[in-house]
Amino acid sequence: MKSNVGNEAIIIDKVTHTFKTDTGLLPVIKNLNMTVPKNGFTAVVGPSGCGKSTLTKLISGLLKPDNGEVYLNGEKVLGPKPIVGMAFQNPVLLEWRSILKNVMLPLEIVPNDLSEVDKEDRAKSLLHLVGLEGFEEKKPSELSGGMRQRASLCRALVHNPEVLILDEPFGALDAFTREDLWQVMHKLRQEEPFTGILITHDLRESIFLADEVVVLSGRPATSQYSLQIPKLKNPKLDSLFSPDSIEMLKNLRKQIEIAQVQQATN
Amino acid sequence: MRQILIPFYAIIIFLLFWEFVVWFNGWPNYKMASPSDLWPAFWKFKKLFFQYGWDTLWRTVAGLLLAVIFGVFLGMIMGLSKILREALYPLLVGFNAIPKATVVPIIALMFVGQHDLNTILIAFMISFFPIAVSISIGLSTLEPEYRDILRSLGASKSMIFWKIALPKTLPEFFGALKVAVTLAFIGTNLMEIVSPHGRGLGALFDSGKTNADYPLMFAVLIGLAILGIALYYVVVVLEKIFAGWAERSSE
Numbered sequence: 386m387k388s389n390v391g392n393e394a395i396i397i398d399k400v401t402h403t404f405k406t407d408t409g410l411l412p413v414i415k416n417l418n419m420t421v422p423k424n425g426f427t428a429v430v431g432p433s434g435c436g437k438s439t440l441t442k443l444i445s446g447l448l449k450p451d452n453g454e455v456y457l458n459g460e461k462v463l464g465p466k467p468i469v470g471m472a473f474q475n476p477v478l479l480e481w482r483s484i485l486k487n488v489m490l491p492l493e494i495v496p497n498d499l500s501e502v503d504k505e506d507r508a509k510s511l512l513h514l515v516g517l518e519g520f521e522e523k524k525p526s527e528l529s530g531g532m533r534q535r536a537s538l539c540r541a542l543v544h545n546p547e548v549l550i551l552d553e554p555f556g557a558l559d560a561f562t563r564e565d566l567w568q569v570m571h572k573l574r575q576e577e578p579f580t581g582i583l584i585t586h587d588l589r590e591s592i593f594l595a596d597e598v599v600v601l602s603g604r605p606a607t608s609q610y611s612l613q614i615p616k617l618k619n620p621k622l623d624s625l626f627s628p629d630s631i632e633m634l635k636n637l638r639k640q641i642e643i644a645q646v647q648q649a650t651n
Numbered sequence: 652m653r654q655i656l657i658p659f660y661a662i663i664i665f666l667l668f669w670e671f672v673v674w675f676n677g678w679p680n681y682k683m684a685s686p687s688d689l690w691p692a693f694w695k696f697k698k699l700f701f702q703y704g705w706d707t708l709w710r711t712v713a714g715l716l717l718a719v720i721f722g723v724f725l726g727m728i729m730g731l732s733k734i735l736r737e738a739l740y741p742l743l744v745g746f747n748a749i750p751k752a753t754v755v756p757i758i759a760l761m762f763v764g765q766h767d768l769n770t771i772l773i774a775f776m777i778s779f780f781p782i783a784v785s786i787s788i789g790l791s792t793l794e795p796e797y798r799d800i801l802r803s804l805g806a807s808k809s810m811i812f813w814k815i816a817l818p819k820t821l822p823e824f825f826g827a828l829k830v831a832v833t834l835a836f837i838g839t840n841l842m843e844i845v846s847p848h849g850r851g852l853g854a855l856f857d858s859g860k861t862n863a864d865y866p867l868m869f870a871v872l873i874g875l876a877i878l879g880i881a882l883y884y885v886v887v888v889l890e891k892i893f894a895g896w897a898e899r900s901s902e
Contacts, residue, residue: 445803465805477796481818481896493814494804524896544804 393456394580395421395444395548400453401605402439413439415605416453421597423458426574426581428591430637431601431609432645437584440606441552444582445469457548467495470546470579474553476537478525484536485521488512491544511539514576515569531562535569542577549581556586564622567593571620588637589625600640603648610640684869692866693874699855700874706851707839708878710767714774715835719828722779726786731812736787747780755841766849770842777838778831785827789820822897825890832882840875852878 397419404411413436421427429437442448443455446465455462457469470491478487488508492499499507512518515535525533534554541549555563567590574581585591591598592614602609612633624630666686673685680688693700725743729736755773762769793816801811843853852871859867891898 442799445799447799447803465803467805469803471800471803473796473799475794475796477794477800479797479815479818481821481894490800490814491804494801494806494810526896540800550803 392422393420394423394425394458395419395427395582396454396456397440397444398454398456400443400450400455402436402443402448402450404439412605414443414450415607417601417607419599419608421580421582424578424580425597426583426595427597427599428583428585428595429599429601430585430588430591430641431606432603432641432648433586435601435604435644435648436606437601438552440601441471441550441582441584444548445471445550467491467544468547470541470544470549472534472537472541472549472551472554474556476525476530476533478533478536478540480525483522483524484512484517484528485509487525487536488539488543490540495544497544508539508543511543511577512536514572515539529562531558531566534558534566538566538569538573542573542579545577547580549579551581551583553584553586555590563587563590567622570594588634588641591637592630592633593620593622593625598637600637600644603644603646609644612637681863681865684866688866689870689873692864692870696855696867696870700852700870703850703852703855704874704878707836707843707853707875708882710770710851711774711832711835711839711878711882714771714838715778715831717771717775718779718782718831718835721775722782722827722831723786723824725779725783727790729783729787730790730816733791736791743780743783751777751838752841755845759842759846766846769846770839770849770851773842774835774838778835781827781830781834782824785823786820789823790816793819821894822890825886825894828886828890829883832886833879836875836879836882
């Protein structure tokens with residue numbers, strides 16, 4: 386089932402999803418359309434509880450949409466696929482494994498023809514890239530929150546996924562650590578190109594990292610607004626304080642407010 | 652070295668205090684034997700001590716192994732299926748609520764003459780409950796993200812079980828095993844004391860009672876304590892090997 390669109394790595398086509406709860410049906414996502422071009426990086430923002438995490442599960446195939454279709458690289462998503470890498474707010478590292486073994490975990494599951502040494506080299510090079518060289522043999526409990534999240538990003542990327550899904554990966558970190566990790570993300574994108582979706586509550590994060598920011602409406606979520614972010618060659622944190630950036634942030638903030646009001650009245 | 656010396660001195664002080672209290676009150680040994688009575692009592696029956704000690708030990712371990720196998724199996728099906736959990740939990744709680752001392756004579760009658768079997772059976776029945784509960788709770792409370800990480804890569808259910816669910820449950824399992832060891836030991840002794848013409852340290856204890864050999868009864872208690880401590884530390888060592896990661900280093 387190939388779609389005829391060429392350059393779009395992620396296509397979300399009129400997707401609707403409803404949860405069955407004890408009190409009845411809860412429509413979470415309604416008629417959502419969204420695309421991410423190959424090697425593009427899109428941030429999704431929206432009011433709390435508007436269905437953003439559900440969206441990540443629909444893209445990764447952990448959930449099936451009631452209506453509509455999701456395509457990854459032209460292939461319709463019918464279930465979980467190893468071409469996806471995921472990272473969550475909780476780094477969910479396995480405490481009984483070393484950092485290196487944690488990063489290598491996807492290579493034990495996804496079919497590949499790497500030797501054990503190749504797998505280690507691959508994991509080590511990623512750890513090096515995010516600044517965790519020397520921590521390979523440490524246990525997750527010996528690392529700080531920011532370091533654990535770096536390792537979690539490495540694990541999401543180790544099997545060269547075509548699509549990276551990030552569900553608020555920096556949400557639980559303090560502001561400075563978060564900014565460090567934003568820089569790490571830019572570095573990773575340069576060295577390890579991927580198509581990405583980033584769920585976030587942080588508008589600054591969204592414009593700093595993404596090429597496009599999509600604002601979801603209040604529940605049931607649909608795409609309410611989308612903003613293209615002009616790409617900078619080497620974005621510096623200072624750029625967040627430029628008049629252009631502040632204009633974009635104000636603009637997004639206003640859209641969030643509209644979505645919040647809509648969610649409250651529904 | 653300090654780790655050995657401190658408990659060692661504590662035991663010496665305890666024994667001296669015990670000896671003193673008995674001497675000070677002038678208690679006869681049928682009221683309270685003193686530590687100095689214990690060694691002669693042990694020496695007189697030393698062959699029986701070793702032979703019966705071995706009987707008690709292997710029956711306890713056999714019962715415990717059965718409890719581990721059955722408890723893990725029960726915990727697994729209850730942890731992985733909500734329907735089975737709801738169905739089995741009340742049964743399990745009800746079964747556990749029966750004081751096992753009352754089951755002892757029933758089992759003793761049921762398998763009369765088969766002393767090894769009924770002893771192992773009681774040790775097993777009394778000790779599988781905490782294991783089953785810990786495994787089922789460990790499996791059912793696994794954070795969904797852990798599962799999602801593997802599921803999103805297309806991992807099968809059994810892969811998720813072996814790579815994540817099982818290792819993550821190990822610390823709880825060993826916590827339960829420490830409780831189960833003690834329980835199994837109680838079960839073994841209950842049966843050995845009650846069973847007529849039994850063997851094992853419990854039977855030796857009972858013969859001390861019928862022959863009014865009180866120092867022997869106390870010596871058996873000490874023997875049981877030593878066996879119990881040994882079993883407990885075997886579990887501690889296994890825990891260190893298989894679930895040592897759960898212990899935070901205190902730096």
